[in-house]
Amino acid sequence: MMISKRVEKELNKQINAEFYSAYLYLSMSAWCQIKNLNGCANWMHVQYQEETAHALKLYDYIIERGGVVSFDAIASPKISCKNIIDIFAETLKHEQHVTSLINNLMNVAISEKDHAATNFLQWFVNEQVEEEANVTVILEQLKMIDGKGSALLMLDREMQQRVFVPIAKV
Numbered sequence: 001m002m003i004s005k006r007v008e009k010e011l012n013k014q015i016n017a018e019f020y021s022a023y024l025y026l027s028m029s030a031w032c033q034i035k036n037l038n039g040c041a042n043w044m045h046v047q048y049q050e051e052t053a054h055a056l057k058l059y060d061y062i063i064e065r066g067g068v069v070s071f072d073a074i075a076s077p078k079i080s081c082k083n084i085i086d087i088f089a090e091t092l093k094h095e096q097h098v099t100s101l102i103n104n105l106m107n108v109a110i111s112e113k114d115h116a117a118t119n120f121l122q123w124f125v126n127e128q129v130e131e132e133a134n135v136t137v138i139l140e141q142l143k144m145i146d147g148k149g150s151a152l153l154m155l156d157r158e159m160q161q162r163v164f165v166p167i168a169k170v
């Protein structure tokens with residue numbers, strides 16, 4: 001079944017949103033790097049790679065369904081964070097926003113009775129649960145240590161361990 005124009009449009013909007021997320025996290029990575037928080041910078045850089053992979057997963061899917069991929073301008077990321085706690089608070093807020101975008105996208109697929117797209121989007125629904133949970137743990141730990149001192153250095157070292165894992169094809 002060919003993809004409907006409505007689902008195609010929404011998937012394309014989500015590609016743009018994922019690339020915006022990639023931009024946002026890359027800018028946060030640069031912020032962390034300037035503050036010598038190299039581990040946090042690494043975590044954000046992996047996050048940037050993940051978001052790019054999300055965009056490409058949507059791109060591949062539109063093509064697989066015989067749809068047309070469209071490219072809109074990517075907005076420049078705005079971050080106004082004073083400290084590392086703010087950075088992760090903003091990250092959580094952003095992921096919660098992305099979750100709402102995914103839920104809306106799922107609602108469109110359901111209303112269009114596009115079962116294939118619904119099934120495909122389930123991956124993103126699950127991914128958002130994981131994204132929010134991971135960021136919440138980091139944010140809460142940062143709050144525990146007040147986002148500073150030797151405890152921050154230890155947490156930063158831990159963040160250095162994160163590596164990008166490509167999305168498995170299913």
Ligand code: FEO
Binds near residue numbers: 018050051
């Ligand atoms: Fe692509 Fe962080 O959600």
